[in-house]
Amino acid sequence: MTLALGCIADDYTGASDLANTLTRAGLRTVQTIGVPADDLKLPEVDAVVVSLKSRSIEAGLAVSRSRAAEKWLRGRGASHVLFKICSTFDSTDAGNIGPVTDALRADCGEDVVLVTPAFPETGRTVYQGNLFVGAVPLNESPLKDHPLNPMHDSNLVRILARQSKTQIGLVDLATLSRGAQAVQARLAELSGKGVGAAIIDAVFDRDLETIGLVAAEHRLSVGASGIGLGLARALVSTGKVKSAAASSEQGAAVGGQVACLAGSCSQATLQQIANVERVMPVLRLDPDRILTGVNETQRALDWAKERLAKGPVLIASSATPADVAALQARHGRDAAGHAIEQTMADIAENLVKSGVRRLIVAGGETSGAVVDRLGIPGFLVGAEIAAGVPVLRAVGAAAGDMLLALKSGNFGGPEFFSDAIGLMR
Numbered sequence: 495m496t497l498a499l500g501c502i503a504d505d506y507t508g509a510s511d512l513a514n515t516l517t518r519a520g521l522r523t524v525q526t527i528g529v530p531a532d533d534l535k536l537p538e539v540d541a542v543v544v545s546l547k548s549r550s551i552e553a554g555l556a557v558s559r560s561r562a563a564e565k566w567l568r569g570r571g572a573s574h575v576l577f578k579i580c581s582t583f584d585s586t587d588a589g590n591i592g593p594v595t596d597a598l599r600a601d602c603g604e605d606v607v608l609v610t611p612a613f614p615e616t617g618r619t620v621y622q623g624n625l626f627v628g629a630v631p632l633n634e635s636p637l638k639d640h641p642l643n644p645m646h647d648s649n650l651v652r653i654l655a656r657q658s659k660t661q662i663g664l665v666d667l668a669t670l671s672r673g674a675q676a677v678q679a680r681l682a683e684l685s686g687k688g689v690g691a692a693i694i695d696a697v698f699d700r701d702l703e704t705i706g707l708v709a710a711e712h713r714l715s716v717g718a719s720g721i722g723l724g725l726a727r728a729l730v731s732t733g734k735v736k737s738a739a740a741s742s743e744q745g746a747a748v749g750g751q752v753a754c755l756a757g758s759c760s761q762a763t764l765q766q767i768a769n770v771e772r773v774m775p776v777l778r779l780d781p782d783r784i785l786t787g788v789n790e791t792q793r794a795l796d797w798a799k800e801r802l803a804k805g806p807v808l809i810a811s812s813a814t815p816a817d818v819a820a821l822q823a824r825h826g827r828d829a830a831g832h833a834i835e836q837t838m839a840d841i842a843e844n845l846v847k848s849g850v851r852r853l854i855v856a857g858g859e860t861s862g863a864v865v866d867r868l869g870i871p872g873f874l875v876g877a878e879i880a881a882g883v884p885v886l887r888a889v890g891a892a893a894g895d896m897l898l899a900l901k902s903g904n905f906g907g908p909e910f911f912s913d914a915i916g917l918m919r
């Protein structure tokens with residue numbers, strides 16, 4: 495297998511978002527969980543998205559895991575590697591976007607790396623280096639209340655400069671609108687000034703196509719699904735990849751019980767949970783009980799057992815920003831996040847043991863904890879439920895055939911959970 499594109503994603507939902515985008519753009523793509531073991535049978539593909547859980551861990555660990563993934567991808571022929579970050583640039587001043595970019599850039603000997611989290615299909619656009627979420631700057635969006643990395647600055651040049659050892663530059667929309675050559679010239683100018691990474695504006699998909707053409711001539715780029723779309727279209731339009739029809743083939747039905755787990759506290763997820771309460775039983779976990787060692791897992795399992803035979807259920811720890819802040823004040827941010835993620839993983843493990851075969855998980859960290867616990871090594875991409883969220887068919891899972899949907903906190907329409915169940919047969 496010679497890869498046309500190698501990707502390293504810093505969380506699992508982000509990886510499935512990217513795998514979905516690449517698949518829809520004509521690249522045969524597989525998502526792996528971590529660097530695949532040698533004996534994992536992978537189909538013939540154009541792109542591999544290695545999913546890491548490296549967004550919120552200590553920077554040194556994020557760097558070493560990303561480097562190992564890069565080595566594996568380059569060893570399979572990937573001349574270009576995309577480091578997939580969140581479209582809302584989720585990170586803290588300590589990292590990890592800057593440190594990982596610095597390290598991958600050093601490894602591949604790239605002068606200057608293009609960076610953009612733009613993903614217009616989901617309302618993420620970048621103008622003059624400022625990230626917008628819908629109509630508002632990042633720091634005014636619900637991301638200002640994120641439980642792990644609240645975003646209080648919308649200027650990406652400034653944010654990345656705080657995380658990175660290199661100088662950060664900007665390729666603005668006016669330059670981009672003059673085409674690929676103008677972007678190349680600007681990169682050469684920035685490189686001459688010692689700039690190692692450049693935020694590039696992008697507002698429309700056509701901007702991403704120009705960015706993709708330039709990026710494909712380099713060894714490394716950094717961004718969200720939008721730059722993935724640009725790269726995929728460049729690989730197809732330049733004939734480096736023969737476009738595969740995006741598979742509408744769903745494979746054999748999996749059947750089995752259906753459960754949804756929500757650990758995301760994003761505004762979108764809170765609304766989706768409120769809406770689904772009209773059509774299925776919803777259990778709200780008590781995070782204080784989890785943090786004080788009361789067995790919430792058993793309560794959830796007993797509750798679910800009575801209901802699962804009759805239809806789908808949803809179990810949520812999700813809470814409003816005020817409740818999240820209060821819980822963190824009582825128990826600490828990291829301790830709260832970790833304990834709730836592990837409870838979600840305990841619940842998922844037991845639900846699968848008792849017959850759940852279709853699982854929908856909301857939240858990147860939550861999905862990471864659940865997928866790790868289930869020991870799933872990889873996924874094939876199926877139908878698209880919403881922008882950035884595909885149906886995933888597990889490959890090599892100990893539990894056998896399973897369908898999952900890993901929803902990024904902010905993604906999906908108001909009826910996301912019902913939409914997902916409708917496509918997961």
Ligand SMILES: Nc1ncnc2c1ncn2[C@@H]1O[C@H](COP(=O)(O)OP(=O)(O)OP(=O)(O)O)[C@@H](O)[C@H]1O
Pocket residue numbers: 505507508640641642757758759760781811812813817818821822830831832833834835856857858859860861901902903904
């Ligand atoms: N009630 C709660 N109080 C405090 N923290 C919570 C609560 N419920 C969940 N959490 C934690 O909040 C974090 C949510 O992060 P997660 O990545 O799962 O969702 P997200 O950030 O909305 O999704 P994404 O990363 O895909 O955008 C997790 O660490 C989770 O354990």
Ligand SMILES: O=C(O)[C@@H](O)C(=O)CO
Pocket residue numbers: 505507508509511512579580581582718719858882902903
């Ligand atoms: O880019 C995004 O917004 C998502 O794929 C993601 O990474 C959220 O965790």
